[in-house]
Amino acid sequence: MNMEPFNDRNVAEGGYYLVDIEDYPTTPWGKFKRVAKRTFKGELFVGLWVVLREMFKADIHTVQYPAEKMPIGPRYRAVHEMKRLWESDAERCIGCGLCEKICISNCIRMETRYDENQRKEVGEYSINLGRCIFCGYCAEVCPELAITHGGEYENASDQREHFILYDDMLTPIDTMKAKAQQEFEGFGAITPHEDERVKKTPLAY
Known part of the structure; x- marks a missing residue:
């Protein structure tokens, strides 16, 4: 690497200036004088004014968790969900x-x-949520859309077996009967007006 442009710089003509x-x-x-100079220069009071101004604002946007929760996106990768088939209530x-x-x-x-x-x-079938990094590869590779990521992110527990x-x-079956299972587009997903076209099958898959 050629260091000549860096060694032969003309400080006066290059627009550079020395910082005092x-x-x-x-x-x-000397240390006490520096502290006193910086204190009475005004920076400390400016910082205190910013804190007091934000403290007494009327439009506070505090979320009262867990009574209130922020909405999360539909593609949020939280605890997994195992889907069922709509026509037979069996596992996908x-x-x-x-x-x-x-x-x-x-x-x-x-x-x-x-x-x-x-x-x-x-x-x-088990997923160790203590090891899972929620990368989403399992949901992407599933050919039947049987496993997806849901919105349940509160998975703290004091027992490992709960994971x-x-x-x-x-x-749950009652959720399936209420047709409340969230679906995503892709191979294996349901189509519009499936209730009119799909009939019950005796197969368990």
Whole structure:
């Protein structure tokens, strides 16, 4: 690297100017004079005025949490939600294992088995929310939109076992009957007017 432009700079013609920086005091009396000078110069009172002005404002925008909560976006990545099929109220998860494979924090565990009709079903499914970094890869890779991120971000607990409860993430049956399950566009999502076109099926998937 050529250092000549930096070594041969003309300070007078380059628009530079020297900053007048006082030497730091070394004696106690010099330090006291510096504090007194900075105090009575006005900066301290300007800061105090800003604090008092904000303190006594009438339009305070304080959220009374947890009685009041700020709205969050629909794509917010909080605690996972396991979706159900609208026509059969069964779980959407088909046990493909893609979410378990793509999880970079290694927090998803899935065990599958075959039922009496030799169809694959999910035996056990757990997400360790203590390890999860909420990256959203599991929701992106799911071909059936069976797992999404919801808006429940209050997941504090004093027991580790509370972080892996599958039933808490699965959509309740009564919520499905009320058609309150939030859906997203994509492969596997429901279509408009599905109640008129979809019939109940005896299959559990």
